[in-house]
Amino acid sequence: MKAPLPSPEAARRAALTARLLAAARARPLDERVPAGFAQRVNRQLTAPPPPDAWQIWVRGFRQALIPAMACLAVVAWLQPRAPHSPTHDADTEAEAAEISLWDALDASTGELEL
């Protein structure tokens, strides 16, 4: 039993494929090496390995952390203490109110005399 003949189109495509492959096989081998290539490779080999991004970030963070903490401490230490702080005023007022209450009580009873 004979295999069916390929259609003219298929035969033409097979011929085209064969000729394209033949053209590809005939490509001349280009073995030119750019000048200084060996030195370029050598430089890469002797160069220190680039640090990764995480290491760069940690180093920067550590370098910035200590001065930042020092600045915060200095600012906190230099912060002026207010003589009439709201807390102070409230205490004074409460104390004055209590004293006046006692005075009023003394005046009414007349018993408590120092």
Next chain:
Amino acid sequence: MRAALDAAAVAAVRAGDTARFEELVNRHSPRLFGLARKYTRREADVADLVQDVFLRAYRRLDSWRGDAPWEHWLTRLTLNCCYDYLRSQRRRSEDSLADLTDDEGAWLERHGSSTEAESNHAAAARTLVEKVLQQLSPASRMVIELLELEDRSVKEVSALTGWSGPLVKVRAFRARAELRRLIGQLDTRRFL
């Protein structure tokens, strides 16, 4: 002789004489550049690719056991790098089959009729085939390059790529079908 020189240089580099690696680079660069140029036409990429091969070779020097020539080990490494390169470039194929030059079109029109002016259009045929090969998937391109263009056996391709024999055969079958389809597109576009 060459294998013995390579083995001596590799032993020296392993022993700490890293300057001897330059000797290996000088000896093998031409062949590696020739090999890399089969997979890309961009000269900057070729140099980067070959440099990457040598850097990988230097870092993995201890994995060479010495049971085969160092050159074979380096060739395998180069093909792995070329395959990685093809995969990374998959989305960047700048030439498509839709934009043929006049010379390429002329070659296509003459290809079936006769062998005349064959040599005049050899360059056009080469750029045309380059465009076709660029359209292939990385695995297909690798298989076509090694099996069809370099006439290597399945066993050799298997040894060079690290793919099993049956995998090489399956990929070769798919690659040929892919090539036929692309050439069919080219043919239809030009003649129908």
